[in-house]
Amino acid sequence: MDFLDCFAPLTVEEARALREKLHGQGKKLVFTNGCFDLLHAGHVRYLQQARELGDALLVGLNSDASVRELKGPTRPVNHEVDRAEVLSALRAVDGVVIFHDKRATGLIDAIQPHVYAKGGDYTPESLDPGERAALDRAGTEIQILSLVPGRSTTRILQRVQAPQDTSAFEEQRPLRLAVLGSGKGSNLRALIQAIESKALFAQIVAAFSDVENSAFLRIAREAGVPAQHLNPGDHPRRFDLEAQHELVSRLREAEVEVIVLAGFMRILKSPVFDAFEGRIVNIHPSLLPDYKGATAVRDALAAGDSETGCTVHLVTPEIDSGRILAQARVPILPGDDEASLHARIQEQEHRLLPQVLASWRQLQLNEIAVVSPCG
Ligand code: GRF
Numbered sequence: 161m162d163f164l165d166c167f168a169p170l171t172v173e174e175a176r177a178l179r180e181k182l183h184g185q186g187k188k189l190v191f192t193n194g195c196f197d198l199l200h201a202g203h204v205r206y207l208q209q210a211r212e213l214g215d216a217l218l219v220g221l222n223s224d225a226s227v228r229e230l231k232g233p234t235r236p237v238n239h240e241v242d243r244a245e246v247l248s249a250l251r252a253v254d255g256v257v258i259f260h261d262k263r264a265t266g267l268i269d270a271i272q273p274h275v276y277a278k279g280g281d282y283t284p285e286s287l288d289p290g291e292r293a294a295l296d297r298a299g300t301e302i303q304i305l306s307l308v309p310g311r312s313t314t315r316i317l318q319r320v321q322a323p324q325d326t327s328a329f330e331e332q333r334p335l336r337l338a339v340l341g342s343g344k345g346s347n348l349r350a351l352i353q354a355i356e357s358k359a360l361f362a363q364i365v366a367a368f369s370d371v372e373n374s375a376f377l378r379i380a381r382e383a384g385v386p387a388q389h390l391n392p393g394d395h396p397r398r399f400d401l402e403a404q405h406e407l408v409s410r411l412r413e414a415e416v417e418v419i420v421l422a423g424f425m426r427i428l429k430s431p432v433f434d435a436f437e438g439r440i441v442n443i444h445p446s447l448l449p450d451y452k453g454a455t456a457v458r459d460a461l462a463a464g465d466s467e468t469g470c471t472v473h474l475v476t477p478e479i480d481s482g483r484i485l486a487q488a489r490v491p492i493l494p495g496d497d498e499a500s501l502h503a504r505i506q507e508q509e510h511r512l513l514p515q516v517l518a519s520w521r522q523l524q525l526n527e528i529a530v531v532s533p534c535g
Contacts, residue, residue: 167245169221170257171257172270175255175267176271178254179273179274182215182216188213188214188216189275190210190216191217191219191275191300192219194220195221195235195236196246197313198237198238202312206279206307209277210305211252214274217252217253218257218271219256219257220259221243222258224236225260226260226261237313240258257271265294268298269294269298272298274301275303276302277303277305278304279307280307284302334362334363335361335517336362336414336418337362337363337365338365338414339366339380340368340369340420340422341421341422342369342371343374343376343425344375345374345375345379345423346509348380351420352379359514364380364385365415366414367385367387368410369387369389369390386414388410392426398426399429404428404429408435411436412435417439418436418439419436419440419475420517421442421443424442427479428475440474441474441516442473442474442475443509443512443513444456444470444473445468445470445502446460446469446470447467447468447470448471448473448484448487451468452481453479457505458498460492461498466492468492469487469508470505470512471484471486472513487512
């Protein structure tokens with residue numbers, strides 16, 4: 161086999177033989193399909209995740225004619241044989257089969273993979289019905305993988321065609337976050353996990369706490385996040401102006417884009433607002449504007465409400481009053497006390513905060529709008 165042959169596409173028969181061989185060894189063949197026109201980091205990470213679902217990865221590659229049908233006359237940019245060669249050279253990919261229909265239904269019927277990986281906003285229910293039926297016939301397990309935000313061939317083409325528009329390029333850089341907290345740090349942990357699982361494309365470049373021995377600082381340090389104690393001064397709630405200037409200079413040094421307040425119990429003042437206007441986010445345990453302040457969970461219970469929730473909002477000098485970015489509702493159940501209710505609210509917080517930050521750059525482009533009040 162010469163160099164080119166080892167990266168040549170497989171025939172359907174060869175792909176089927178690969179499946180049979182693995183099956184005989186009690187191993188699993190993973191299958192995915194797509195156009196893979198201008199390969200980018202999003203493709204590479206997606207394919208790596210797909211490969212980890214089994215023992216070998218086969219990629220069904222749309223032929224040039226089928227890409228034209230799917231994406232229009234100007235696509236693909238690269239010829240099918242070249243696309244197959246580049247894909248085959250990836251460590252995660254064990255074989256590539258070119259197919260000529262818009263959908264991979266026939267290929268799935270012929271190969272009967274053990275696992276089918278699909279990326280993006282799909283659910284098993286919203287897959288193409290033909291492909292879904294073929295997967296069901298073959299008894300194939302369906303796995304939906306999250307796409308890497310900001311990476312797409314369309315984005316690359318936009319950037320080439322309009323180089324002065326840097327927004328697509330910006331999206332390829334992780335969002336640089338600083339997280340400030342005083343307490344348990346469960347929201348910090350949720351952010352760290354969302355970044356690890358790639359649901360949030362960001363980097364926590366600094367964590368600060370006004371409480372020296374807080375769980376917040378421990379969690380940050382255990383995760384390898386640069387974490388520092390801030391000396392806020394002597395007052396229990398206030399935050400010395402001098403200390404705020406010091407914080408700003410540390411945030412600037414770390415090239416922070418967004419400050420996230422996750423249970424930070426000190427009041428920020430103009431040094432921070434002036435430097436980070438519109439770039440400070442807070443998570444609050446109520447459906448704002450209801451129950452501002454530090455006793456929001458207790459206040460909702462005491463009012464006898466049947467539901468409360470949490471809010472992610474921009475921080476302004478007036479406490480808990482900046483523009484609402486997203487909310488999640490939480491029912492108040494009979495027998496709830498402050499601890500049980502707060503725990504259920506926090507489950508929603510841990511979902512909502514990473515979700516808002518994941519769409520931060522789109523929010524910025526739209527001059528900040530409500531993401532989605534969600535239940
Ligand atoms: C959260 O409930 C948040 O809404 C409030 O402070 C709490 C912080 O919790 N602002 P944790 O420290 O992230 O666990």
